[in-house]
Amino acid sequence: MTVRETSPRGRRAARPSGDDRELAILATAERLLGEKPLSAISVDDLARGAGISRPTFYFYFASKDAVLLSLLDRVVAEADAVSREAFDHPVSGPREGWGRVITAYYETFRAHRALTLAWAEARSSNAEIRRLWADVVESWVQRCTTAIEAERTRGAAPDGPPARDLAVVLASTNERVLYATFSGDGPALAETDVVDVLLEVWLRAIYGASPTD
């Protein structure tokens, strides 16, 4: 087995024993995020949690945000795989198809609730995290755009705003509604209802007609 190539993010070089430490830092981060918000976690907390001193932390990660980024990379990869699968899966009708898509999105982020909330917190202050999320949404929007256009072409959906614009709006809707549901601040939907309501709004937005006045 040759020297393992780790991802560009993470520690500076690759060697055995240090791997444990890197994992320990990541695990500590995920654990602490379940207890308190990102802003209340210091580099020192992460270091001590992983059994090392603060300067040593910097041997493995460039900053607190770099740890979060590492964590997010994993979730993003998972979300992307699940989403791709949801879009490719054969379906019997629009309701089942879009329901599958929304459910996939919902399940993935629900499984990593703490990380999802931390991401939202870090986004406002970190350009790299912003970019990572923008990429995720973009690929999501593209898939939706294609699907909407296909529905229009086959005559199942009426014309309306450009498919991409519609996709951007719907992706934004999911993002904000699910975030509210998971974080629980401000008006939000119950976890048991959120997928159903979102699905109904999606279906109406894509297949429904607006009143002619």
Added chain:
Amino acid sequence: MTVRETSPRGRRAARPSGDDRELAILATAERLLGEKPLSAISVDDLARGAGISRPTFYFYFASKDAVLLSLLDRVVAEADAVSREAFDHPVSGPREGWGRVITAYYETFRAHRALTLAWAEARSSNAEIRRLWADVVESWVQRCTTAIEAERTRGAAPDGPPARDLAVVLASTNERVLYATFSGDGPALAETDVVDVLLEVWLRAIYGASPTD
């Protein structure tokens, strides 16, 4: 003229000359927010911008966030007034009515773009700002809920998810879509299109039907 009662927030006591300083701090904050994100603005920046020292700043405001809160109070009051007016205004049909509502929301926050972005940044770390925004959205959702129920009662809109759930989703949609448009990061709609697209989605969500499969 008796001693002016200032709002509970703001400086600790009320006396003439200090008013200028308080205003100067608020003005400085608004100016700096147009140049850099909230996180890049220090208390020292605000103090120096207002021509005072850092300790003196604390004579007027308890923290940087308190300044933002003061600024937001104003915008919130304005937004609330405009929104109330939009809902009460007599209209000739659904498209005009809802269009008025969405436009009001859009114009208000566009006029205070920098503040809107700062609010989003502060929300994740400040419970009081979170609560303020939650209240704003709540009153917004209630107005929408009532309006949707009225449309259903008069037979103009079909049944569907609970009106309140629909209202929460639509309010969230506006929030996220407009934020993306104003901040410009991630997939977003052009400022020229955003109201039209949102309106179409709203109309379909409220008046449209979903496919029966």
Added chain:
DNA sequence: GCGTTTCTCGACACTCCGTCGGCTCGTTCG
């Protein structure tokens, strides 16, 4: 064994925050 690389940390320099105690005024009142 011995150099090289990995890993580790104590100590430092820096930024920002919030507070305390004392200074300077103008106003009030005896």
Added chain:
DNA sequence: CGAACGAGCCGACGGAGTGTCGAGAAACGC
């Protein structure tokens, strides 16, 4: 008129974080 008071102001301090530097320990390659 002159003390007393309070609004307004700031220098200086202590504390919490951050990121870096340079020197030491431990493992490895030969």
